[in-house]
Amino acid sequence: MSANSELxxxxxxxxxxxxxxxxxxxYQLPEIQDIADFTxxxxxxxxxAAATDAKVIVFCGVHFMAETAKILSPDxxxxxxxxxxxxxxxxxxxxxxxxxxxxxxxxxxxxAYVNTTAEVKAESTICCTSANxxxxxxxIDADTILFVPDKSLGxxxxxxxxxxxxxxxxxxxxxxxxxxxxxxxxxKREHPDALVVAHPECxxxxxxxxxxxxSTSGMLRYVKESDAKEFIMCTERGLLHRLKLDNPDKTFYNxxxxxxxxxxxxITLEKVLWSxxxxxxxxxxxxxxxxKARAAIEGMIxx
Numbered sequence: 001m002s003a004n005s006e007l008x009x010x011x012x013x014x015x016x017x018x019x020x021x022x023x024x025x026x027y028q029l030p031e032i033q034d035i036a037d038f039t040x041x042x043x044x045x046x047x048x049a050a051a052t053d054a055k056v057i058v059f060c061g062v063h064f065m066a067e068t069a070k071i072l073s074p075d076x077x078x079x080x081x082x083x084x085x086x087x088x089x090x091x092x093x094x095x096x097x098x099x100x101x102x103x104x105x106x107x108x109x110x111x112a113y114v115n116t117t118a119e120v121k122a123e124s125t126i127c128c129t130s131a132n133x134x135x136x137x138x139x140i141d142a143d144t145i146l147f148v149p150d151k152s153l154g155x156x157x158x159x160x161x162x163x164x165x166x167x168x169x170x171x172x173x174x175x176x177x178x179x180x181x182x183x184x185x186x187x188k189r190e191h192p193d194a195l196v197v198a199h200p201e202c203x204x205x206x207x208x209x210x211x212x213x214x215s216t217s218g219m220l221r222y223v224k225e226s227d228a229k230e231f232i233m234c235t236e237r238g239l240l241h242r243l244k245l246d247n248p249d250k251t252f253y254n255x256x257x258x259x260x261x262x263x264x265x266x267i268t269l270e271k272v273l274w275s276x277x278x279x280x281x282x283x284x285x286x287x288x289x290x291x292k293a294r295a296a297i298e299g300m301i302x303x
Contacts, residue, residue, distance in 0.1 A: 004031060004269060007269040007270065007273055008035055008269065010273055011035060011269065011272055011273050011276060012035075014273070014276040014277060015058075015276060018055065018056045018276055018279075019053075019054055019055035019056060020054055020055070020056035020057070020058055020276060021037045021038070021049055021052050021054035021056070021057055021058070022035060022036045022037050022038075022058045022060065022272065023036060023037070023038050023039075023040075023045040023046075023048070023049055023057065023058065023059050023060060023061070023069070024036035024038070024039045024045075024060040024061070025039070025040070025041065025042060025045065025060065025061035025062075025065060025238075025264065026039060026040065026041060026216050026220075026236075026238060026239045026242050027061075027236040027238035027239065027261055027264040028060050028061065028238060028264060028265075028267060029238070029265055029267070029268065030238075030241045031269055032060045032267055032268070032269070032272070033238075033241055033242065035269070035272070036060065039242060040216075040217065041129070041131075041215065041216040041217050042061060042064070042065040042068060042114055042115075043068060043114050043129050043297075044217060045059070045061070045065070045069070046065070046068045046069040046071075046072045046073070047072065049069055049072075049073060049076075050069075050072045050073045054076065055076060055077065056076065056077045056078075056079065056276075056279075057069050057073060057076050057077070057078045057079065058079045058080075058081065058272060058275055058276065059078060059079065059080050059283075060080075060081060060267045060272065061080075061085070061264070061267075062085045062086055062087040062090070062263050062264060063080060063083070063085060063086045063087065063090070063117075064087050064090045064114070064115060064116060064117055064118070066078055066079070066080040066283045067117065067118040067283055067285060068114060068118075068297070069283070070118075070283040070284075070285055070290070071118060071121070071285065071290050071293045071294050071297060072294070072297065074285075074287075074290050074294075077279065077282060078282065078283040079275050079276075079279065079280065079281060079282055079283070080267075080275075080281055080283060081267045081268075081271035081272050081274070081275035081281070082266040082267050082271050082281075083281040084263075084266060085263045085264070085266040085267060086263055087115055087263065088173070088174050088263070089115050089149055089150060089171050089172060089173045089174070089201075090115050090116050090117055090120075090149070091117075092149050092169075092170070092171035092172070093116065093120055093148050093149040093169055093171055094117075094119070094120070095117070095119040095120055095122070095123050098110065098120055098123045098124070098148060099123060101146060101148065101169060102123075102146065105144060105146055105167065108142065108144045108145060108146050108167070109125035109126070109140055109142050109145055109146070110123070110124040110125045110126075110145075110146045110147075110148060111124070111125065111126055111127070111128050111133070111136055111137055111140070111145055111146065111147050111148070112124035112125075112126070112127050112128070112148050112149075112296060113127070113128060113129075113130070113133070113147075113148065113149065113150050113153060114127055114128070114129050114297075115149070115150065115173075116148065116149060118285050118289050118290070118293045119289055119293075120148065120149075121292070121293035121296050121297065122288070122289045122292035122293040122296070123292075124148070124296045125140075125296065125299070126140070126296050126299040126300050126303075127296045127297045127299070127300040128300055129215060129300075130153055130199065130200050130201065130215035130216070130218075131214075131215035131217060131218055132300065132303065133153060133156075133157045133200075134157050134160045134161060135303055136300055136303050137157050137161050137164055137166060138161055138164075139303045140164075142164075143163075143164060143165055144164075144165045144167065145164055145165070145166050145167070146167050146169070147166050147167065147168045147169065148168075148169040148171065149169045149170075149171030150168070150169075150171050150172060150173065150201060151168040151169065151170055151171060151172055152172055152173070152176070152177070152200065152201050152202060152203060152204065152207075153168075153200045153201055154166055154167075154168025154169070155168055155204060156200045156204075156207060156213070157200075172201070173201040175236050175259055175260065175261040176199055176201035176202045176203075176234075176235065176236070176259070177201075177202070177203055178256060178258045178259055179198075179202055179203075179206055179234050179235075179255060179256045179259050180203075180206070180256065181203070181205040181206050181208075181209060183255045183256050183257075184196060184206055184209050184232060184234060184255045185209065186255075187232050187253050187255040188209070188232060190253075191230055191232065191253055193228070193229075193230050194228070194230035194231055194232045194251075194253055195211040195212065195226065195228045195230070195231050195232070196209050196210045196211050196212075196231075196232045196234065197210060197211065197212045197213075197214060197219055197222055197223065197231055197232070197233055197234065197235075198210035198212070198213050198214075198234035198235070199213075199214065199215065199216065199219070199234060199235040200213050200214075200215070201235075202234050202235075206234055210234065216235065216239060219233065219235065219239065219243075220239075220242065220243065220246065223243055223246075223247055223250065224246060224247060228250075229249070229250050229251060230250070230251045230252075230253070231243075231250065231251070231252050231253065232252075232253045232255050233252050233253070233254065233255075234255055234256075234259075235259070236259055236260065236261050236264065237254050237256075237259050237260060238260075238261070238264060238265075240252050240254065
């Protein structure tokens with residue numbers, strides 16, 4: 001029996017003993033995705049976990065994702081196998097900074113990308129994902145809207161809702177911003193028949209080169225439904241594992257040598273095992289934060 005096989009066997013036994021469900025974001029290591037009960041994007045995973053009868057949720061992702069799972073399942077134990085797996089973009093705005101931002105624009109509603117801490121969600125009017133951000137902004141009965149924390153997604157949304165004055169915060173995703181337009185152009189030159197698919201967290205000059213601009217789940221759907229056989233994927237390279245599994249007859253090209261989120265790779269099989277063995281590391285949030293953040297998330301779901 002290989003070392004990984006033994007680890008997986010022990011994880012599965014503990015998972016059954018604990019009544020646990022394992023969630024893995026699409027950017028996780030392939031072996032983590034392979035052991036998960038559900039793979040997907042952050043909000044989708046949290047909603048799937050909430051619909052199960054699991055007592056324990058092991059979230060293999062980054063910290064704000066595990067917080068979202070706790071917000072939607074406050075009566076469950078939510079664990080993150082590595083507490084240092086954070087999100088640089090989520091950390092670019094604190095609740096205090098958001099209060100200052102709101103004070104600069106009195107009365108303006110706040111749309112918070114799900115890639116934010118629970119405390120920031122609690123200070124926001126409504127949440128959004130990259131898939132529904134345009135629809136959420138369109139639904140708000142206000143001319144001026146604050147968008148936090150991602151300036152790239154915020155600017156993209158602003159370009160699609162010209163009737164609204166969307167003011168983005170100054171945050172960004174370092175991993176998506178490491179994908180450079182020059183690298184996409186070079187890859188396209190090498191593979192002229194390939195379609196360029198970009199996540200809206202990419203910089204505007206990369207989005208300008210894209211045949212399709214899609215969320216993580218949108219990318220999976222776009223590729224599956226397309227007649228094309230080759231794709232240049234402008235997102236974190238972990239998604240290629242899922243894309244190849246779902247589309248074995250199609251070819252995917254990675255445009256950048258550095259589009260890796262190091263925080264998304266921190267969780268290993270060993271850490272998942274240790275998390276289940278020791279019931280660590282548990283996500284704890286105050287009832288007030290849970291209630292306010294949940295209201296922002298439920299407002300989005302209702303749109």
